[in-house]
Amino acid sequence: MFKKILIANRGEIALRIIRTCKEMGIQTVAIYSTADRDSLHVRFADEAVCIGPPPSAESYLNIPRIMAAVEITNADAIHPGYGFLAENAKFAEVCREYGIKFIGPTPEQIRSMGDKMTAKETMIAAGVPCIPGSEALLQDTREALLMAAEVGYPIILKATAGGGGKGMRIVWKEEELEGQWETARREAKAAFGNDGIYMEKFIEEPRHIEIQVAGDQFGKACHLSERDCSIQRRHQKLVEESPSPFMTPELREKMGEAAVKACTAIGYEGVGTVEFLVDKHRNFYFMEMNTRIQVEHTVTEEVIDFDLIKEQIKIAAGVPISGKNYFPELHAIECRINAEDPFNDFRPCPGHITSFHSPKGHGVRVDTHAFAGYTIPQYYDSMIAKLIVRARTRDEAIRKMERALDEFIVEGVKTTIPFHQRLMRNEDFRAGNFHTGFLNTWDFRNATL
Amino acid sequence: MDFNQIQELIRLVTKNKLSTFYLQEGDFKIIIRNQATHLPEGTPPPVLYAPAPPAAQPPTPTPPPASAPSAPPPDVQPAVQPVKPEVSNLITIKSPMVGTFYRSASPDKPPYVKIGDDVEVGDTVCIIEAMKLFNEIESEVKGQIVKVLVEDSSPVEYDQPLFLVEPA
Numbered sequence: 001m002f003k004k005i006l007i008a009n010r011g012e013i014a015l016r017i018i019r020t021c022k023e024m025g026i027q028t029v030a031i032y033s034t035a036d037r038d039s040l041h042v043r044f045a046d047e048a049v050c051i052g053p054p055p056s057a058e059s060y061l062n063i064p065r066i067m068a069a070v071e072i073t074n075a076d077a078i079h080p081g082y083g084f085l086a087e088n089a090k091f092a093e094v095c096r097e098y099g100i101k102f103i104g105p106t107p108e109q110i111r112s113m114g115d116k117m118t119a120k121e122t123m124i125a126a127g128v129p130c131i132p133g134s135e136a137l138l139q140d141t142r143e144a145l146l147m148a149a150e151v152g153y154p155i156i157l158k159a160t161a162g163g164g165g166k167g168m169r170i171v172w173k174e175e176e177l178e179g180q181w182e183t184a185r186r187e188a189k190a191a192f193g194n195d196g197i198y199m200e201k202f203i204e205e206p207r208h209i210e211i212q213v214a215g216d217q218f219g220k221a222c223h224l225s226e227r228d229c230s231i232q233r234r235h236q237k238l239v240e241e242s243p244s245p246f247m248t249p250e251l252r253e254k255m256g257e258a259a260v261k262a263c264t265a266i267g268y269e270g271v272g273t274v275e276f277l278v279d280k281h282r283n284f285y286f287m288e289m290n291t292r293i294q295v296e297h298t299v300t301e302e303v304i305d306f307d308l309i310k311e312q313i314k315i316a317a318g319v320p321i322s323g324k325n326y327f328p329e330l331h332a333i334e335c336r337i338n339a340e341d342p343f344n345d346f347r348p349c350p351g352h353i354t355s356f357h358s359p360k361g362h363g364v365r366v367d368t369h370a371f372a373g374y375t376i377p378q379y380y381d382s383m384i385a386k387l388i389v390r391a392r393t394r395d396e397a398i399r400k401m402e403r404a405l406d407e408f409i410v411e412g413v414k415t416t417i418p419f420h421q422r423l424m425r426n427e428d429f430r431a432g433n434f435h436t437g438f439l440n441t442w443d444f445r446n447a448t449l
Numbered sequence: 450m451d452f453n454q455i456q457e458l459i460r461l462v463t464k465n466k467l468s469t470f471y472l473q474e475g476d477f478k479i480i481i482r483n484q485a486t487h488l489p490e491g492t493p494p495p496v497l498y499a500p501a502p503p504a505a506q507p508p509t510p511t512p513p514p515a516s517a518p519s520a521p522p523p524d525v526q527p528a529v530q531p532v533k534p535e536v537s538n539l540i541t542i543k544s545p546m547v548g549t550f551y552r553s554a555s556p557d558k559p560p561y562v563k564i565g566d567d568v569e570v571g572d573t574v575c576i577i578e579a580m581k582l583f584n585e586i587e588s589e590v591k592g593q594i595v596k597v598l599v600e601d602s603s604p605v606e607y608d609q610p611l612f613l614v615e616p617a
Contacts, residue, residue: 052607072547
């Protein structure tokens with residue numbers, strides 16, 4: 001087992017990792033930029049090293065600085081958290097070269113799932129259902145037009161190097177295709193340095209349902225059931241829950257099996273998530289695989305009573321998994337609380353938190369690095385807390401979330417709490433009647449509390 | 450001499466801007482040095498306390514002399530070394546990177562700088578090593594090295610103070 005882990009991240013996830021390390025008796029090293037000097041992860045770690053000024057490129061994304069910190073502290077493993085360098089194959093490679101264990105998959109696995117086109121090819125070969133579309137990058141508009149006719153409109157053009165909801169264009173009619181094709185290529189080149197485009201059938205009113213998976217160093221893989229992350233704004237998840245209100249035991253079995261197949265196809269090591277789109281007929285299609293721990297891993301932890309970070313560390317240390325699958329025993333919902341003004345187009349509001357009272361009580365979990373007196377720096381993302389509730393039924397979980405949100409006091413900065421309060425009271429949400437386009441049609445500002 | 454009398458003495462020494470006051474009475478000795486007369490305007494004078502006189506000593510109402518005492522014994526040492534107040538014009542050279550700090554190019558070579566040395570902008574002051582790469586750290590100020598804040602071969606982080614320099 002590792003003696004000392006350096007956490008190459010910040011904020012709530014760094015704290016999360018430190019907590020599990022402490023429970024496992026592993027020493028922790030925090031790294032931080034000068035903007036995070038007073039951050040909780042710095043205070044709770046056994047050691048802390050300041051690695052640079054606030055901009056991420058000179059701190060949390062800076063591989064040489066991070067490796068220098070590993071060197072002077074003699075850490076034997078690095079946990080990359082999520083975001084930043086978590087899915088950076090180059091970073092995983094550097095760690096391997098230096099003999100430091102990167103807690104996550106191999107650089108090759110990261111690469112194969114990081115490139116959307118390659119991932120799709122791998123999945124098709126493994127027998128995982130994929131969205132009908134091109135099986136390779138499109139060469140020109142002629143090919144695009146032929147393919148679109150075959151697949152049927154509407155179609156979506158996607159950048160192979162894209163991700164996180166970026167680099168996508170929907171085409172509803174044949175007349176629009178050529179123009180959208182040109183725009184998509186230009187945008188992809190500018191955003192990702194790679195203008196490779198592929199095409200998929202655009203699934204209307206899809207639900208985003210993902211399966212948590214885990215694979216060990218010996219080729220075994222398992223799944224820990226689903227999370228429904230359909231409530232999204234501009235492709236950013238706001239609410240996640242498990243089990244999905246749309247799930248059936250048969251669908252779960254099929255999707256779980258497909259997700260495990262995805263892992264064994266590449267010999268996946270670590271914990272990860274296979275994301276699917278599910279249409280109204282309960283057909284499911286592979287979308288992408290996230291080769292890291294995710295923000296919403298907490299939802300699975302609450303319904304299965306499992307420490308996913310601990311599992312990651314054990315897998316990285318060479319402990320085999322049992323291979324058994326896990327099924328939700330309770331119902332959990334997570335609301336991401338961001339320092340954004342929901343009444344002003346969710347504009348980010350970094351600043352000084354003057355009061356902070358997080359909800360507590362039976363079935364309430366808050367993962368946060370914020371506290372009264374904390375100043376949210378403007379250099380990083382706006383998420384300040386994850387509020388997770390769990391209960392025996394979905395109705396009880398929603399009731400609990402309402403209670404918890406009403407108790408959550410944050411002063412000094414605006415937060416998205418008012419948005420979540422109204423969402424929990426929405427008829428369609430309560431009925432489990434929603435898909436990824438939900439927030440395009442519902443403006444929470446019209447709702448009353 | 451009791452505590453109140455000593456306080457009174459200190460007050461009078463300061464008020465009259467005396468630089469040194471010395472009093473000896475039997476086994477009891479008190480020296481008060483006031484650096485205020487030598488320091489820039491506005492710096493508060495440090496106040497010194499000598500050990501309290503033995504309790505048996507009867508209070509002697511000896512008035513303090515209005516001027517410096519005649520011929521203080523040459524072997525008198527101040528009870529406490531006066532503390533030079535913080536001079537805030539010193540510049541700190543901070544580490545621009547994470548790594549291991551070395552004072553010289555190699556163990557057999559002399560340190561790049563030591564206390565008292567003058568440095569120009571661009572002069573190498575130390576090496577910081579990370580991942581087998583040795584980086585020469587250059588001074589961004591011209592002045593004199595006043596203090597070395599880190600020990601040779603110790604780890605340093607970003608922004609960690611390395612040297613104090615009195616600017617020229």
